[in-house]
Amino acid sequence: MEYSGLVTVSRVEKYDPAMLRKAIDRQFALLGVEELLRPGMKVVFKPNLLAARKPEQAVTTHPMVVEAAADWFLARGITDITLADSPGGLYTEGLLKGIYQTCGLRQLEDRIKLNTDVTWVAKSREAGKYCKSFNLIRPIAQADLVVNLAKVKTHGMTTLSAGMKNLFGCVPGLQKPELHYRYPNQQAFAGMLVDLDELVAPAVTVLDGIVAMEGDGPSSGTPRQMGCLFAARDLYAQDWAVAQAMGLEPDTVPMLKEALERGLVCPEKIRLEGDPMPQLEPFRLPRGISLDFxxxxxxxxxxxxxxxxxxxxxxxxxxxxxxxxxxxxxxxxxxxxxxxxxxxxxxxxxxxxxxxxxxxxxxxxxxxxxxxxxx
Ligand code: SF4
Ligand code: SF4
The missing domain is CATH 3.30.70.20 (Alpha-Beta Plaits)
Incomplete structure (x- = not known):
């Protein structure tokens, strides 16, 4: 398959429904997302719902970003849309309902299903380098098309939490800490994450970088105005480009280093379309991250x-x-x-x-x- 490397950028300064709809329309057109649609298909949205936090705390994907994506699919006749994530901690119906409420997603219930099925399905991929089999939350395992709706944040263990790291929430509940234990060092954990990314293979990833997070991310950092919505079909190129915009050296981010070594990202072939990438002061890193000299x-x-x-x-x-x-x-x-x-x-x-x-x-x-x- 020909390497894409296309990353689209829209400057969106605030969570405004009309601005977000316009940005998604333009970015999905640039990416040819409409060509992927088939009548009756099951679309699953995978937001970042790490914990029950209000949208303005910038821990979770903003509900207006989810809404703009939902409206785009609905306008094209795709009505079977489920939102699904396994937040940190236990994976129970009660906790999911509380998270939907706090994260501002209940208002979307008339248009999309908010998943409450807490079962999972084992999925394998022989080509996995560190991990060949994962248990995935059921809607993700059974989706025809996965739309990754992530948040841009710094992260105490992985440095960056954007499209690639977001898919860790496809693993149910306390099976996530088990994977931390099985892959205790940064590089092995990054390798496992890339295996998971390749297995889930989202069709498109939207990054909510309108208000991102810096410092002690992914949950105790500081909201940081970035003013951008990113979208790409190339998960790795997008995380690479966004890491650069945050002032990180992408090849010091273990997940991106692993993707580079596997030939999944070609930095010299990344193409940006849409608005120009913002020129920002570097993001503050979590206190747990040391400089890799x-x-x-x-x-x-x-x-x-x-x-x-x-x-x-x-x-x-x-x-x-x-x-x-x-x-x-x-x-x-x-x-x-x-x-x-x-x-x-x-x-x-x-x-x-x-x-x-x-x-x-x-x-x-x-x-x-x-x-x-x-x-
Ligand atoms: S450290 Fe935090 S999570 Fe742990 S028991 Fe105390 S309050 Fe709860
Ligand atoms: S940082 Fe240490 S104490 Fe905290 S969850 Fe990880 S292993 Fe446990």
Whole structure:
């Protein structure tokens, strides 16, 4: 198949239904999305619904972006549209309903189905490099066409959360922490994510970068005006281009490095169409991300330097016990089960901690910070 590399950009300064509809119309026309439609097909939207947060907190895909995409498909006679995601933590019907409510999605119920089926289906792909089989939430596994509706954010473990990382929510509930445990280092985790991306293979990815997130993403960062809606059929080219716009070096983002090594992205062939990419001050990174100067060393020194850095500089979670409410959400999502709730407070045994920061992502009162020996 010929390499596409096409990424479309619309400057959209605020969540305005008319502006969003116009942007989606123009971008989907540039991408030829209409050619993919077949009468009666099942379309599944995969938003980022990490947790029950209000749209203005910039943790989740804004409901107006979902609405504009829904209206585009409905206007073309596609009526079987389901919105489905497995947020962080448990995957239950009750929790999903609460998330739809808080994330502002209930108003779309007259037009699209909000999934409440919490079963899953095993899917395999022999060509997977790190992982050949995943359990996928049922609507994604049974979709004719997946539309990835992600949010642009920084991320404590993967550096970037955009189109590629968003598909991790296709794995049901607490099977996500299990994958963190099976792939504990950054590169293996990135490799597993690319295998998952290749399996789900969304037909088109829309990135909500109107108000993005910087700093301690994906859930405790700061909303950051970016003023852009991105769309592409090429998931990898789009994440690469957006990483650059955020001031990241894309090949230091483990997922993108993995995609580059597999030949899934050709940076020199990425084409931008639509509005010009904004020139932005670099995004603030999560405190857990260190500068990757090891890759600048001669190859022979890299492995021992990385091992040493890992030992000395590895960031670890720190709980403000005074403010911890003892809800147990961190313990529930900790892959190696190294958090215990004692006398109404969470305690981490750091010996087993793999620095995945799932606990930080899930803490509803944001009392988990990143402790670094070198600031
Ligand atoms: S304590 Fe937090 S960072 Fe450490 S392994 Fe558990 S969830 Fe991950
Ligand atoms: S999720 Fe946060 S508030 Fe809840 S027990 Fe863990 S640290 Fe405490």
């Amino acid at each position: 090891v890759s600048k060393l001669p190859p022979v020194f890299r492995r021992p330097a990385r091992a040493l850095m890992d030992r000395i500089l590895r960031p670890t979670p720190k709980i403000d016990l005074g403010r911890c409410v003892g809800c147990g959400k961190c313990a529930e999502s900790c892959p190696p089960h190294t958090i215990e709730i004692r006398q109404g407070k969470a305690h981490i045994n750091l010996k087993n901690c793999i620095s995945c920061f799932c606990c930080q992502e899930m803490c509803p009162v944001h009392v988990i910070s990143v402790r670094r020996i070198v600031k």
